[in-house]
Amino acid sequence: MTATLDVNGKTMSVQADPATPLLWVLRDELGLTGTKFGCGVAQCGACTVHIDGQPVRSCVTPIEGLSGVKITTIEGLGGAHPLQQAWVKHDVPQCGYCQSGQIMSAAALIAQNKAPSDDDIDEAMSGNICRCGTYQRIRAAIKDAASGKVAVATAGSTTLEETAEEIAASAGATSRGAGR
């Protein structure tokens, strides 16, 4: 079937079996590979995206019924979201594979809660596994981002502005490639 999806503010058409999990449509059809496959059964959170602002595990969300909703992926945060700045400031990532999902879960949290307590963070983030064990830095980064205490400290990497522009450019190219 042809599905029409609103991903990161762009309307995209894909040809796919309606039972296909959103995760694989994002990755295989739309080339948005920032959203990761970790478990396939909503146990690890690596595939977390937002649907109308709510965190959802895309690996168990079939594309059927997703027309008319707003889907946001890690690419849609733009690269300079306060959480992304906080992640860089704290050097949160190790292997990095789970971090897109961590950030998407955290983004949904701080959109609702500007001063999350440790319990709030536990509740919002315990569905996201990090095998490298970056949990305490994730906690610190969420608190920083929620409270607006992020100073850009990116020794040796490209500036956040440049990176955001690059992402925007590549996301645009991808959506065109997907036949918008």
Added chain:
Amino acid sequence: MNARFNKLLGRAEVSRRDVVVGSALVGGALLVGCSPADIMSAGSKVEVGAFGAFIKIAPDGLVTVISKHIEFGQGNHAGLAAIVAEELDADWTRVVVEQAPANAKLYANGGMGAQLTGGSSAISNSWTQLRTAGAATRAMFIQAAATKWSVPAGEITVKDSVLTHASGKTAGFGELLAEAAKITPPASPPLKDPKTFTLIGTDRVRRKDSQAKSDGTARFTQDVRLPDMLTAMVAHAPRFGGTVRSFDASEAKKVPGVVEVYEIPTGVAVVAQSTHAARMGREALKIEWNEDKAEKRGSAAIAASFRDIAAGKGPADLKWEAFESKGDAAAINAAKAGPKVLEATYEFPYLAHASMEPMNCVAAVDGNKVKLTFGSQGQTLDQLNVAKIVGTLPGSVEIETLFAGGSFGRRATFTSDYAAECVHIAKKVGKGRPVKLVWTREDDMHAGYFRPLVIHGVRVSLDKDGYPAAWRHRIVSQSIMKDSPMGGKGPDPSSTEGTAGSPYLKATPIVDAQLASPEVGVPVLWWRSVGATHTAFVMEHTIDQLARKAGKDPVDYRRALYAKAGADRHLAVLNLAVEKAGPTATAGWSRGVAVHESFGSVVAQVAEVKLVEGVPKVGRVVTAIDCGVAISPDQVAAQMEGGTCYGLSAALFGEITLTDGAVDQGNFDTYRVLRMNEAPTVETHILPSGNPPSGVGEPGTPVIAAAVANAILAATAKATSRLPFSGQTA
């Protein structure tokens, strides 16, 4: 990874020319079964520039450091770059890291003669090599400037990639690039006095990949998309050693998007246009397996047989191998059971690595040429294994190494298991068409290469002062290295390290320590900190029980034993951790201490623990480490935090069981791992040191389980004889 491995990784002296211009560098063909010619040919063609195999400088002055090691979380790319930048006096904000191609001549790990990331050795084996490369390049720029400016070289200084002379002349690396590239590298460039380091050891040494790993642009194997690429999934036998007897692919081929179905040595592969189609196609396969030679024992039966072996009731043809012995062993057995004798057994289950990115690989085979694009941990082994499948030379196997979503040891197998599987499929597809092999979480969990199931039996008698007089130790574990290319004669050191070499055995007059390595048809492998995953627990928990028997404080007891053994580094980290923890535990929490040396580093931890419904909850963990020079203190801390979580996850929940040979766990619902609400807060304190750097990636893992057990012992007087703490199933 283990003693033998560390020996292989021993600091080979590297000549200036090797480092600077990248001529042949092989410490020796130490992989058994691989001829020197094999190893030497295990390199795809690499263009080495004027500054050697590790440094490239662009006309705009950007410095690229080429990492021979994969980055899968350890922070080694930042550390390796910082070593070069320090000696080169490069502007750290203008240094980037690039992954090296597969080439054992240029990029072998220390004295191993093979390109491989393991044994927490990325920094230590590169230390002198990269300092020399950086210093030589710096000298070339100074000479170029001296000639251009007609001033003595000794009057030129370098800072942040800019050369300056007292006369006011200045030039950046970019401006002097052409001239510097023509200079002959100096015979032995002077290295800095570590006291004058301006970058190494500072908080300026930060990761280079945090932005890409926070915005979704970091490229993992799972993310590879190539023109015309196919995606494959493989149906594997439910038991280890099973093979395909027959299969029916007719329904699978009807699934839209499925391109072809192939039988390969490890099962039946479905090749499709998309991951979803490959998965649907695999579900539609009908396969009859031949399990005549499969391992059909359950883990309970395997554990029971190991217990029998430990108790001296094993099969007659299974031999015991001594790994530490001194004094009159008979005296140990003569000691009567009683208050002065501790007898304990400890059991450890199989563990899966369960990295976040399940195993995967992209391969294209075109005749005798192979291109692999994936998170290769052991490039030389992968080249050798893949070359055999395709019938080509290792040098015809090109590898583009990507970030990997964790490994913890899993990606360095002697068989290159999943990469080999992908190549078998890509060979069937042929014509250079790329194939991405995707394993599901369940495929990954069922594939074995587990941390071995291990049993320890310990009997220690105390002297009149309460210190160990005689120590009998038996370890029963499947061998990781026996019959492998890294195997050797004698007891497998990856089974004994940590008991072998323990300061407590050194302080004990009579020691009889032996290993039995029964064969089981379950593939086993190193798992972050390898032997120490069990030996650290056994030694450190035993010591607390002995201290208790002796009526002594466990910290003071250790101090006395370290003094006897001359274990100064153990003593120093213990004292540092205890001092930083402060005199009293947080109200309501119990404290446990443990100390262990692995991969050249010594780690001490003070953990605060309380039992919640019978399961330990770990709060504050104060960690002290002696890892020699800490290149990046922040990344050392990150590895202590992460290593502690990894060790605690296994200690609390980690257990792979088998029923009639089939793995019971498939995903994170049945293989429980540590989550945010269970994570401790780890404080890291680094012992100041001028010694060369030692391991950091693994030494933070093995200590926590013992510290937790010791806290429980202190609170409840109950010793722990089996991990994990929760789920005490057989």
